[in-house]
Amino acid sequence: DQQVKQNSPSLSVQEGRISILNCDYTNSMFDYFLWYKKYPAEGPTFLISISSIKDKNEDGRFTVFLNKSAKHLSLHIVPSQPGDSAVYFCAAKVGETSGSRLTFGEGTQLTVNP
């Protein structure tokens, strides 16, 4: 049972434009969501997170939107840069503490073309 899904395995955008990565979840117990970025041959690195008490969190070029009623979140990157090209994982957990497990989506390969 895939509780976190990223339906787009890949996304290609032009430099300077907006990248929108989507994620859907089914478990209504999830209340904390995270996005990770992964370059080849490296481990994922934390990008941005959002608690279910919010519907938006912004950090520089990165903004995460949460729609609890639709069980959907999205990551917006604007403007996109070639260095943003990576695999992006959406993850969800119950509770914000590190003792709770992460459930990951399949990942979306973002390619930003110069």
Next chain:
Amino acid sequence: GAVVSQHPSWVICKSGTSVKIECRSLDFQATTMFWYRQFPKQSLMLMATSNEGSKATYEQGVEKDKFLINHASLTLSTLTVTSAHPEDSSFYICIGGNNEKLFFGSGTQLSVL
């Protein structure tokens, strides 16, 4: 800064041999270590959760006698794939937590011939 050092980054072994993957937490104490694996085109799936000094809790469908996890100290956790078979070929990654944050290892790509 805090980081999890995972070794080896890739390993190729013959069927039937055992492979040990090591994760060391640097500059923090990992009270919890999560072990995940990722098959091609699938998401990272949790295999087991270990807390320092206690036995690991395995997810359904993960054989505890095949995937031995040791978390004897707050800075070291190991996963041993015993009698590896080609179907065990996967990307394995550890994630260490210290009650505040989570830190990812860099992953190990295991290929069993």
